[in-house]
Amino acid sequence: MINFNQVYKRYPNQHEALSGLSFHLERGEMAFLTGHSGAGKSTLLKLIALIERSTHGQVIINNQNLGRMPRWKVPYYRRMIGLVFQDHNLLHDRTVFDNVALPLIISGENHREIGRRVRAALDKVGLLGKERNLPIALSGGEQQRVGIARAVVNRPPILLADEPTGNLDPELSQEIMQLFEQFNQVGVTVFIASHDHDLISRMPYRRIVLQNGRLAE
Amino acid sequence: MDIVDRFKNYLLRHVQVMLASLGDLWRHPLASIMTIVVIGIALALPAGLLVMLTNVAQISGQWQDSHQISLFLNDEVGDTRGQQLAEQLLSWPDISAVEFKSSSESLEEFRELSGLGSMLDNLPKNPLPAVIIVQAADDFSETENIEDLLERLARMQDIELAQLDMQWLQRLRSLNQTAQRAVQILAALLSISVLLVIGNTIRLSILNRQAEIRVIKLVGGTNAFVRRPFLYTGFWYGFLGGVVAWLTLLTSLAVISGPINALASQYDNVFSLQWLAGELFLALPLIGVLLGVLGAWLAVGKHLNAIEPN
Structure with a gap:
């Protein structure tokens, strides 16, 4: 590989x-x-x-x-390739949901599919309840998990x-x-x-x- | 995903980005309005001058085919002799119409048009000569023939001065053409300045969003994807600038139309102000959009490749 x-x-x-x-x-x-x-x-x-x-x-x-x-x-x-960084590289003016959705928006998925997959990824990292928060409102560990959700959301x-x-x-x-x-x-x-x-x-x-x-x- | 779905998502994405860029302008109203007004003024200025010139061209165009010659008679020629001369001229084949105005009629007309009534009464004697206004026949449209006729008339004994009324019109027309050229140059320069204003605004917004661009590139965003919101920002700046230009122009024309209509009424309303509102309403936002998107494209093209993940 x-x-x-x-x-x-x-x-x-x-x-x-x-x-x-x-x-x-x-x-x-x-x-x-x-x-x-x-x-x-x-x-x-x-x-x-x-x-x-x-x-x-x-x-x-x-x-x-x-x-x-x-x-x-x-x-x-x-x-x-899903990338996870030490400093998370999140967009701080967008919600957790929008951060995780970014790779799917880029690859042109439809609205319903984006919602479904983002929630699945957030569920996987245990942040389903925080999709509307801004990253700044999360702890360091939670921010890293948002970064991981973003890295895996399009199933690389x-x-x-x-x-x-x-x-x-x-x-x-x-x-x-x-x-x-x-x-x-x-x-x-x-x-x-x-x-x-x-x-x-x-x-x-x-x-x-x-x-x-x-x-x- | 089938191809129809992909295309639908693509269009939907465009609409989303289009609205999002408008939202971005809305979130920084002061900065946006300043940029839009600058663009609006830069577009309104040449457009306004163009409206003026179009009006001037339209007025002078009304006399395009008239070949009118004014014959100023010698002072000692009396009204009767003048009338006779006029009738004699009418029999010439290259003259289609004549009109005799005695010196007192000329004075009366001048009094009306100039509004200098009481001052004229103080003159010891009427300074205006009698005039015969000659209309050359229609088939004498070529300048040489008109000049020919003019010369023959000028040589006549009773005539002090024969003047082709076209001359001032021709001068006006060439003046108008010069002005048109000047307006074209001005329009080109102001278009460049619109490009630069939009390019610079977009450049600043690219610099503000460097981190975001890096992240987008890291998760697989293409250059087209990164470019799109900036192009739509340029689109909105240009479009709104065009609308502002149109409103500015209409306001200015509304202000100026009062005096112009008053002026026109003194000339028997032979002309009226053409607003060109419809044409400009289409043209100004369209030109704005073209300049906006082009300016944004140039700015993004220059900076996009420089921002890479590291």
């Missing part, structure tokens, strides 16, 4: 974030991405989401070679998360991770960047450890 083959990423300032990275994630797998800060975790996720492009090497996601993807196809490609086959529990206390972090597990159980490929060692060491999933832009031995 996620296939890196000798991938290099060098930024314009000559900093080499990834140096010949190769790894493979199966369809339906759940894995953690760890490593010290600056090891290249964010860069790796950006390459998968096509926020950045690799300098050398192949990134193949769901049988699509990202190096060959023209610019105009990028939005359609991104619709099959891949879910990427960048430090999703970075700002949360251990108990809330545990709940968020359980949510990710539930999505994985229905077949979604889940890839989570995290440095929360206590949390991920208690979970039975593969860990991809980066060190200076390479896989750690």
Whole structure:
């Protein structure tokens, strides 16, 4: 599902974030991405989401070679990847409902289908009663769950998360991770960047450890 | 989803975005009104001048086919001799009509039109000459023939001055053409300024919504999706600016129509103010919309690609 083959990423300032990275994630797998800060975790996720492009090497996601993807196809490609961020990236002038509905509005779903799917996603993350609230009225953990609902509302086959529990206390972090597990159980490929060692060491999933832009031995 | 459903959703989405952009303008009434009024004035100015010129052209057009020559007679020519001369001229094949006005008739007419009655009474003698107004025959429409006739008349013994009344009209027409050209240039410049005003307004609103644009792009929004609300914002600015221009123009014409009608009544109402209200009601919002959407398109095109998720 996620296939890196000798991938290099060098930024314009000559900093080499990834140096010949190769790894493979199966369809339906759940894995953690760890490593010290600056090891290249964010860069790796950006390459998968096509926020950045690799300098050398192949990134193949769901049988699509990202190096060959023209610019105009990028939005359609991104619709099959759910993204969860540390700082949630919610729109603060819109209600919880409107935030979660955004990917469906973009892909042109009809009104009834949007209502149904948004409520299903909010139900899944336990926020069904708060659809009319503005994000600012929610706690940090609740905002993160809105972000997760938005990421899964159009049922993408891949879910990427960048430090999703970075700002949360251990108990809330545990709940968020359980949510990710539930999505994985229905077949979604889940890839989570995290440095929360206590949390991920208690979970039975593969860990991809980066060190200076390479896989750690 | 079948194709009909997709198309319906697409149209519905357009209507939603259209109304939402109007709602956005409504939420910042002061800023919106200022922009709209600026656009309205910029559109009203050339349109107003165009209405003026159209009216002038219409007035001068009424005399388009008249070839009228005024013959001013020598002072010593008496009324009887004048009458005879007029009748003699009528027999010329290239003259279709004549009218003799004695010097006292001319004075009477001048007194009426000028309103200088009592002042004229104080003059020791009538300064106005007797006049024969000659209408050239219709088939003498070409300028050379008219000039020819004019020359023959001017050479006659009793005639002090033969003047083609078309001359001032021709001058008026070329003046009008010059003014029209000037208005076209002004309209082009003001259109550019409308483009810039709208472009700049849209640019600010893009900068205000950078975070939102990034999020939309991250969850798979196309450039067209990001562009759409800004294009509709430009649409509304242009449309409302056009309506404001129309209202401004009608108000100005209403103010000016009183004096103009009074002026017209002194000329036997040979002309009346043409408002062109219907034409402008179609044209001004349409031009506004074109400029608005184009200005928004230019602004979005310039900034859209610069805002990428990072």
